Amino acid sequence: MSTSTPPRLPRPGHAEEPAELLWRAVSAGDECVAIELVLGLLDEGADPESVLLDVIARVQARVGEEWAAARIGVAQEHAATAINDRAVAAVSMHPAARATADRGRITVACVDGEWHGLPARLLAEVLELRGWQVDYLGAQVPTPHLIAHLHATRADAVALSSSIATRLPAAHAAITACQAIGVPVLVGGAAFGPEGRYAKLLGADAWAPDARAAADHLAQGRLPRPEADHQQFDDLPHxxxxxxxxxxxxxxxxxxxxxxxxxxxxxxxxxxxxxxxxxxxxxxxxxxxxxxxxxxxxxxxxxxxxxxxxxxxxxxxxxxxxxxxxxxxxxxxxxxxxxxxxxxxxxxxxxxxxxxxxxxxxxx
The missing domain is CATH 1.10.490 (Globin-like)
Structure with missing residues (x-):
């Protein structure tokens, strides 16, 4: 199967963009229309990865922008996020999204205290489309439980997501713990700063700005396993x-x-x-x-x-x-x-x- 970036969703000039149509359904709280839209795109031959990232992820980003501008409230933001999450699930169940897991095993999780799970969910689905066996652990995963899971599954790598910068100390602990048992860590999310500046500071093995870039990075080859003493907390002497x-x-x-x-x-x-x-x-x-x-x-x-x-x-x-x-x-x-x-x-x-x-x- 192909491991390179698939073509993005075409945007026909004679019709509204799929992302705009999904936004209308999501902002109106109409889950049925939202699901019918994404399934219809797949039935018409749209690439599943493009539906996930060029339609659903774009709409979710707009949800955040609308909340920040006070054009929608917290309840509407939560409802919209829930619909987008179910739209992701609908894509994952479509026959077009079936792929053979032949590249290895990877764990995808949010750091402890991080409740924004949709970005990690999108990454998990994209990696499955790219041929990875994925263990998606969801939001707010305590580091001891993450480590226990890694011991049980012998994952080739961990992808950690965090959107809120205040979770970076917890991310540091998770990165260090994963590397201490020889599992490399790829991180992503807004918490890690512009160009991933905090990913490097906290010793992550790799950083990606979004799900597509993360999948592309992993397609280049497996991350090398770190040495047992790869990372220590004294890397932050201040x-x-x-x-x-x-x-x-x-x-x-x-x-x-x-x-x-x-x-x-x-x-x-x-x-x-x-x-x-x-x-x-x-x-x-x-x-x-x-x-x-x-x-x-x-x-x-x-x-x-x-x-x-x-x-x-x-x-x-x-x-x-x-x-x-x-x-x-x-x-x-x-x-x-x-x-x-x-x-x-x-x-x-x-x-x-x-x-x-x-x-x-x-x-x-």
Whole structure:
């Protein structure tokens, strides 16, 4: 069977693109129409991989974009994701998607704490189409259970997926554990940064930006098995200062302290109702979690990217983003004895001041 990239789905000029048609069905919550569409494409001879990646994956990316822009809510985003997941399952059951497993065995899983399972599911289906025997373990796989599975199956490689950067410490633990038993690791997902910068830092054997690229990489040959001592945690010497450990361990108390002080630094918060206060605390918890991850990687850009993204999300929802700089300042006061944390928080504040503010105090 062929292991190279198959041709992408043709886009006839006289009809709407399949991805647009699927988007309409998914955004309307119409699972039946969505399934009929993808099965119809396969019945007409469309390549299964192209249906997965050029139609379903494109629509799923749009779901995320629409949520970020506040054009759909959380419930609609979850419903759309569920329909896309069932569309993937429908493709996998179609006769056109049957393939002979003759290339080896690979485990596909999300790192512990990563609940976005659809990207990994898409990769698992593409690898099966390319001739791999795939064990798809789904979302949030604890590392000890992953290792037990690898011992039982003797997989040739592991493909680990993560979309949220705060799961990178868990990803590091999983990468190290897999390599310690001689199993090479390919990683992918937005968590690993632009061009996979964090994949290299955390010692992964390979990185791919998407499912098609991952399958192409594996088609070039099996990943070499690492030596037993291939990766050690002392590859991140900055962790010796314990800032990551202390911030991560004291996240709850940091959030409480900043929440309490924020009413004086940001007087508008005094009029917040209980739900608004709860959401503010959730936002602060995310800020502290991303700060901890930036400390783990010693990477200011991870934090500044998250802060500017958070500002855009708040603005899209009509929430004043001007509360972010005082929150970062209060957090810096709490961590005044942590030089790396202070540096990262200053960088976050600078990234917000670069963006212009509207008359209402929101970032433009």
């Amino acid at each position: 962790l010796a200062d314990q800032e990551y450990t202390l911030v991560a361990r004291n996240r709850a108390s940091l959030v409480r302290s900043v929440c309490t002080a924020l009413e004086d630094a940001f007087p508008a918060m005094r009029s917040y109702d209980d739900l608004q206060r709860e959401r503010t605390a959730e936002d602060l918890a995310h800020i502290v979690e991303f700060l901890a991850t930036a400390l783990y990687l010693d990477d200011d850009e991870l934090f500044t990217g998250f802060i500017t993204w958070t500002a855009r999300i708040l603005v899209a929802r009509g929430v004043p983003a001007r509360s972010l700089p005082p929150a970062l300042d209060l957090l810096a006061r709490e961590l005044k004895d942590f030089p790396r944390a202070a540096r990262i928080l200053r960088a976050g504040t600078r990234s917000l001041t670069i963006a212009p503010f509207t008359a209402a105090g929101n970032i433009a």
